[in-house]
Amino acid sequence: xxxxxxxxxxxxxxxxxxxxxxxxxxxxxxxxxxxxxxxxxxxxxxxxxxxxxxxxxxxxxxxxxxxxxxxxxxxxxxxxxxxxxxxxxxxxxxxxxxxxxxxxxxxxxxxxxxxxxxxxxxxxxxxxxxxxxxxxxxxxxxxxxxxxxxxxxxxxxxxxxxxxxxxxxxxxxxxxxxxxxxxxxxxxxxxxxxxxxxxxxxxxxxxxxxxxxxxxxxxxxxxxxxxxxxxxxxxxxxxxxxxxxxxxxxxxxxxxxxxxxxxxxxxxxxxxxxxxxxxxxxxxxxxxxxxxxxx
Amino acid sequence: xxxxxxxxxxxxxxxxxxxxxxxxxxxxxxxxxxxxxxxxxxxxxxxxxxxxxxxxxxxxxxxxxxxxxxxxxxxxxxxxxxxxxxxxxxxxxxxxxxxxxxxxxxxxxxxxxxxxxxxxxxxxxxxxxxxxxxxxxxxxxxxxxxxxxxxxxxxxxxxxxxxxxxxxxxxxxxxxxxxxxxxxxxxxxxxxxxxxxxxxxxxxxxxxxxxxxxxxxxxxxxxxxxxxxxxxxxxxxxxxxxxxxxxxxxxxxxxxxxxxxxxxxxxxxxxxxxxxxxxxxxxxxxxxxxxxxxxxxx
Numbered sequence: 093x094x095x096x097x098x099x100x101x102x103x104x105x106x107x108x109x110x111x112x113x114x115x116x117x118x119x120x121x122x123x124x125x126x127x128x129x130x131x132x133x134x135x136x137x138x139x140x141x142x143x144x145x146x147x148x149x150x151x152x153x154x155x156x157x158x159x160x161x162x163x164x165x166x167x168x169x170x171x172x173x174x175x176x177x178x179x180x181x182x183x184x185x186x187x188x189x190x191x192x193x194x195x196x197x198x199x200x201x202x203x204x205x206x207x208x209x210x211x212x213x214x215x216x217x218x219x220x221x222x223x224x225x226x227x228x229x230x231x232x233x234x235x236x237x238x239x240x241x242x243x244x245x246x247x248x249x250x251x252x253x254x255x256x257x258x259x260x261x262x263x264x265x266x267x268x269x270x271x272x273x274x275x276x277x278x279x280x281x282x283x284x285x286x287x288x289x290x291x292x293x294x295x296x297x298x299x300x301x302x303x304x305x306x307x308x309x310x311x312x313x314x315x316x317x318x319x320x321x322x323x324x325x326x327x328x329x330x331x332x333x334x335x336x337x338x339x340x341x342x343x344x345x346x347x348x349x350x351x352x353x354x355x356x357x358x359x360x361x362x363x364x365x366x367x368x369x370x371x372x373x374x375x376x377x378x379x380x381x382x383x384x385x386x387x
Numbered sequence: 388x389x390x391x392x393x394x395x396x397x398x399x400x401x402x403x404x405x406x407x408x409x410x411x412x413x414x415x416x417x418x419x420x421x422x423x424x425x426x427x428x429x430x431x432x433x434x435x436x437x438x439x440x441x442x443x444x445x446x447x448x449x450x451x452x453x454x455x456x457x458x459x460x461x462x463x464x465x466x467x468x469x470x471x472x473x474x475x476x477x478x479x480x481x482x483x484x485x486x487x488x489x490x491x492x493x494x495x496x497x498x499x500x501x502x503x504x505x506x507x508x509x510x511x512x513x514x515x516x517x518x519x520x521x522x523x524x525x526x527x528x529x530x531x532x533x534x535x536x537x538x539x540x541x542x543x544x545x546x547x548x549x550x551x552x553x554x555x556x557x558x559x560x561x562x563x564x565x566x567x568x569x570x571x572x573x574x575x576x577x578x579x580x581x582x583x584x585x586x587x588x589x590x591x592x593x594x595x596x597x598x599x600x601x602x603x604x605x606x607x608x609x610x611x612x613x614x615x616x617x618x619x620x621x622x623x624x625x626x627x628x629x630x631x632x633x634x635x636x637x638x639x640x641x642x643x644x645x646x647x648x649x650x651x652x653x654x655x656x657x658x659x660x661x662x663x664x665x666x667x668x669x670x671x672x673x674x675x676x677x678x679x680x681x682x683x684x685x
Contacts, residue, residue, distance in 0.1 A: 097579050101494060107486035108495075111508050111553070114546050118518060121525040178421045185418030200673065202425050207669050209607025211636045212436070212658050215643055219651060220435045248428050255425075279411040302513070309515025311610035312636075316643055336517050336610065343524075343614050361521045365514065372513035376506065 122365055125358030132352055138359065144322040144338075146356045155356065157363055159322035163332030167243040167314055168307040170328060174247025175303055179254025180289075180296065186255070187262035188284045199256065206252040214316030217245040222317065237319030237331035246313050250303040257302065261295020261382075262288055294382035298375045305371035309364060311336035335364050436662070440655025448656060452622040453638065457649030462657050465638035467624025468537065468617075469606060469664075472634055475541030476548070476605050481598055484549050488556025488594075493582055512550040519547045520614025528615050535616035538628040543611050548601040555597020559590040592679035596672045603668035607661070609636035635661045 130138070133155045141156025148154075182202070186195050221241040226234050234240065265288050273283040289296070319331025320341050333341075339357045347354045451461025495501045523543030533539045563586050571581040587594075612634060620641065621633040635657055642654035 094577065097577055100579050101490075104486045104490035104494060107483045108490045108504055108553075110483060111487065111504065111511060111549060114511060114522070114549070115507055117526055118514065118522050121522055122518075125525070178424060181418050181421040182425065185415070185422055189415055189418060198422055198426075201429070202422075204666075204669070205425060205429055207603065207665060208432070209609070209636060209661060209665060211607070211609045211639050211643075212432070212662060215639070215654060215658060216432050216435060218643065219439065219655075220431070248425065251425055279407045281411040281414045282407065305513055309517065311515070311517045312640070315610070316640070336515065339517055339521070340610060340613050343520075343616065358521060361518055365518055368513060368515055369510065372510055376509060 118365070122358055122362045125355055126362045129352070129355035129359040132355075133359075142324050144333075146353045153352075155359075157335075157360065159324045160333060160335045160338055160360060161363070162324050162326065163239065163314075163318065163322065163337070164308055164334040166239045166326055166328060166332055167246060167318060167334055168304065170240060170243025171246035171250060171307045171310075172300070172304060174244055175250045175254050175307075176300055178247075179251050179299070179303075180258055182251075182255040183258035183262055183296075184284050184289070187259045188280055188288065199259075202252045202255060205248060208249075210249065210310060210312040211316070213245050213249055214242070214313045217241045217313055217317035221245055232329060234329050235319070235331050237317065237321075238329055239318055239332045240328040242313045242317040243328065245317070246307055246310055249310070249313065250306050253303045253306060254299050257299030258292070258296045261292040261299065264295065265291045294378050298379050298382065301371050301375040301378070305368045305375070308371070309336065309368050311340055315340045335360050433662075436655050436658050440652055440657070440659050443652050443656035444659060448653075449660075453620055453633075453641075454622075457645075457647055457653055460642075460650075460653055462635065462638055462660060464621050464624055465633050465635045465657070466660070468621075468632040469634045471537050471625055471628065471632060472540050472544065473602060473606060475537060475628055476544045477598075477602060479541055480545035480548050480552060480601070480605075483545070484552025484598070484601075485556050485594060487549070488553045488560065489582060489587075491553065492557045492560040493578070493586070508550050508553055512554070516547055516608055517610040517614060519543055520611030522546070523611060523615045533629070535618065535631055536629050537625050537632040539615050540612050540617055540632065540634075541628070543615055544605045544608060547608065547611060548605050551601040551604065552598055555600070556590075556594050559593025559597065560586060562593060563589045592675055596675045596679070599668050599672040599675070603665050603672070606634075606668070607636060607665060609640055612637055613640070635664075 138155055138157055140158070141154050142158050143154035143156050144159045145152060145154045182198075186198060190198065218237075218241070221244060222234065222236060222238065225232065225241060262284075269287055269291060270283055273287045278286070314334045315337045318334060318337060320333050320337060321331050322333040322338065323330060325332065338360055342353065342357050347357075448461045449466065450463050451459060452464040454460040491501065491504060495504070520543065523539055523546075527533050527539040527542050528535060533542075567585055567589065568581055571585045572578070576584070617637050618631050618633050621631060625632045639654050639657045639661065642650045642657065645651075
């Protein structure tokens with residue numbers, strides 16, 4: 093092999109090695125700063141304390157991650173409650189009912205939803221959806237910042253992810269299964285729900301878990317419309333603070349470089365990283381299994 | 388007696404079949420409605436943003452910079468910063484991403500290393516963007532002491548979109564049939580010559596499509612840039628990458644946070660510009676893919 097070829101190959105190898113370095117960088121940065129955080133705050137307090145108030149005076153400081161996680165899970169739960177039923181229904185419609193023409197039009201239109209910057213969704217949730225809910229249900233005590241509106245809009249944001257990936261999974265189910273079902277006299281509905289969906293279940297699960305992970309890590313929608321009060325609540329009408337929102341709002345203020353407050357953003361980031369990593373690996377594992385079934 | 392029973396059973400079956408048919412039809416209706424909801428939200432969102440902000444857009448809005456008075460404020464600095472970030476991110480992320488894609492698809496032999504790279508890249512794609520912000524803050528901004536400058540922003544976003552570029556490059560390379568490689572190698576071309584003169588030209592539209600989508604994703608990213616400390620109040624376009632900067636999404640975030648209504652109007656107007664850029668880029672990608680698929684038939 094010529095020397096120049098070797099040089100090119102090592103350059104290309106270095107490029108792909110950079111992705112490993114990125115992961116190593118993320119993990120070491122998070123570990124290093126989180127370790128310094130846990131020198132001051134005990135892990136037990138971090139996991140069990142039900143109050144989060146790092147910016148308070150020293151005697152009243154509390155570092156319990158639970159309120160932030162409650163906010164994160166609340167908005168995520170609302171998003172999933174919107175995206176999963178809608179997404180799967182759309183997927184079934186596109187793969188079993190719609191003509192290929194309809195599919196060709198609807199799929200890209202839905203994918204526009206995924207290309208909209210999340211800051212735009214944040215504006216929409218705050219300036220349109222919250223007032224709309226307040227107007228439609230005057231009895232509801234919905235504060236201007238709440239978990240409900242950003243949760244719903246986040247559901248719309250991840251809708252294309254669920255519908256598109258689920259449709260791929262449904263579409264991949266072999267034709268013979270459909271034909272067998274129709275030959276027995278089953279309707280499209282029966283075929284879809286009793287044959288196709290069970291056959292594609294792991295593929296659908298992959299799409300749901302990926303959407304879940306996306307919702308947990310989503311930042312701007314909740315940073316704009318969900319508020320900034322860390323409370324251990326599961327009431328969607330209240331304002332909440334999510335893990336991502338906390339990071340944005342803390343770096344956006346003035347935080348001294350070496351203060352404990354500065355280190356909190358890394359501890360919160362670490363928690364976020366661990367949760368999403370777990371979810372991503374579950375979906376990866378599921379995907380592997382599911383691909384083996386249809387080989 | 389038996390005849391009568393048979394008739395009853397038949398009637399029962401007919402009723403059942405009617406119910407199944409009804410079930411099938413109503414599900415189709417529900418499914419249409421579900422699809423409609425997705426599209427309806429999109430339409431309402433666009434309508435809301437346009438009705439809030441369209442009247443605010445004029446040449447002055449594009450040419451003015453941030454100001455404490457809403458009526459005097461414009462997006463000049465933010466638009467300039469966005470263009471800087473786009474250019475720098477393109478320069479950094481494209482060669483690296485495409486290079487890594489070529490290595491993984493053309494050179495890498497199946498083995499433990501390739502498995503590790505594969506799992507790692509799919510994991511990177513799932514890490515929340517705000518975590519990349521923390522990485523950029525610690526590594527580029529503090530350790531390498533680049534500060535809250537445009538180059539820090541571009542480096543951070545480059546790492547963020549790298550997985551997308553790598554994956555789409557690999558997909559594009561996969562579509563090139565194997566006999567093209569064999570023909571080239573059989574004529575005595577080296578591996579790199581084969582890639583450079585045969586494989587890359589054949590797959591370039593696919594690679595470019597993925598790259599455009601990656602950049603249009605980067606334009607909309609807000610959280611990592613806030614974390615690395617992109618300024619919210621800035622009045623000039625950076626003249627060089629080592630200066631502080633702001634981008635459209637951050638300008639929008641800053642305006643949304645203001646209580647005065649006029650700033651909300653500004654935010655909506657800036658959103659229209661941001662959406663226009665995003666849609667134009669996505670449209671270009673869709674068009675490219677369409678033309679490519681039509682033209683090349685192996």
